Amino acid sequence: MPSFSYRCPQCCTTSPRVLTHDAALAEQAIHRDQFHGGHRPDGDAVTCYRTERWSEADHLERWITVVLVAVILLVLAYNTL
Structure with a gap:
């Protein structure tokens, strides 16, 4: 906003x-x-x-979420092999 x-x-x-x-x-x-x-x-x-939609803390939280989702997807992909 x-x-x-x-x-x-x-x-x-x-x-x-x-x-x-x-x-x-x-x-x-x-x-x-x-x-x-x-x-x-x-x-x-x-x-x-x-331009100030996200604070630095918001950016950090978004990066952590992206990394966690990527790790979960990799684990799921590895378990289906």
């Missing part, structure tokens, strides 16, 4: 990640109102993070 954050380059700040684009837009509106008088700082943007 993607996550989103708002970045203000003028203030050098990034909001915490949120789950929806609308929530990131709300972060943007709050920041603009509080720190920029409602104006849009040059270069501010909402960013979508789609």
Whole structure:
């Protein structure tokens, strides 16, 4: 699932990640109102993070599962000979 954050380059700040684009837009509106008088700082943007689907622990668990399945298949193939 993607996550989103708002970045203000003028203030050098990034909001915490949120789950929806609308929530990131709300972060943007709050920041603009509080720190920029409602104006849009040059270069501010909402960013979508789609590539972080798996943590390193998830990758390790997937590799362990693949190895275990391969070993089981090899054992079953050897026993049928």
